[in-house]
Amino acid sequence: MSVRVKICGVTRPEDARAAWDAGADALGLNFYPRSPRYVEPAPAAALAKTRPALGAVVGVFVNETPVTILARVRECGLTAVQLHGDEPPEACTGYGVPIIKALRVRGEEDVERARTYVGVGDVAALLLDGAAPGYGGGGVTFDWSLVARLTDAGVSVLVAGGLTPGNVAEAVRATRPYGVDVASGVESRPGIKDVDAVRTFIRAAKAL
Numbered sequence: 655m656s657v658r659v660k661i662c663g664v665t666r667p668e669d670a671r672a673a674w675d676a677g678a679d680a681l682g683l684n685f686y687p688r689s690p691r692y693v694e695p696a697p698a699a700a701l702a703k704t705r706p707a708l709g710a711v712v713g714v715f716v717n718e719t720p721v722t723i724l725a726r727v728r729e730c731g732l733t734a735v736q737l738h739g740d741e742p743p744e745a746c747t748g749y750g751v752p753i754i755k756a757l758r759v760r761g762e763e764d765v766e767r768a769r770t771y772v773g774v775g776d777v778a779a780l781l782l783d784g785a786a787p788g789y790g791g792g793g794v795t796f797d798w799s800l801v802a803r804l805t806d807a808g809v810s811v812l813v814a815g816g817l818t819p820g821n822v823a824e825a826v827r828a829t830r831p832y833g834v835d836v837a838s839g840v841e842s843r844p845g846i847k848d849v850d851a852v853r854t855f856i857r858a859a860k861a862l
């Protein structure tokens with residue numbers, strides 16, 4: 655099966671529809687207020703309604719309260735939650751949907767830390783991101799050879815961080831992940847997707 659692709663930080667319905675049409679498996683809606691890709695709940699619910707029958711809509715949160723996360727899951731019809739902050743393993747449960755736990759990778763120790771989330775609560779996948787300043791969306795890659803350290807852990811891995819139409823095929827070849835995720839690498843400016851780049855990214859990711 656080809657790799658799954660998540661297009662993250664969509665803010666406009668036309669970008670959402672273009673991403674689905676291009677073959678995206680999931681869209682990410684960003685609920686971190688400090689992100690340039692932040693969406694308010696009402697427009698987020700409208701974006702989520704563009705979801706095709708088999709598509710996933712993932713809410714991205716950074717150190718958010720459980721009450722707020724649960725509210726967004728319900729009012730926006732999220733099908734998964736991505737915890738992209740400093741959430742400990744015990745925080746990875748309780749939303750009634752699968753959880754993607756994101757970790758920023760600087761070196762081996764971060765991959766070892768990622769292992770502490772395997773099989774915990776509702777964690778269904780780990781997302782490995784580069785370690786840009788801030789919490790995410792920084793366009794920074796990490797050492798993809800480190801992904802192999804999770805091969806025996808029996809967990810689905812999403813590779814993210816600094817992916818672009820130009821390097822995603824190499825990332826997939828190098829890591830053989832469950833999926834890839836991109837925010838800044840397919841934009842004309844933060845929050846505004848470049849539809850041609852989205853199409854090229856998805857084609858390149860799924861070509862292998």
Ligand SMILES: O=C(O)c1ccccc1N[C@@H]1O[C@H](COP(=O)(O)O)[C@@H](O)[C@H]1O
Pocket residue numbers: 662663682684686689690691714716738781783789790791792793794814815816817835836837838839
């Ligand atoms: O995109 C953001 O602004 C963002 C903010 C806070 C947490 C996560 C965020 N996005 C996630 O960051 C990674 C990598 O993004 P990029 O492709 O390097 O720009 C991606 O997984 C997004 O889901």
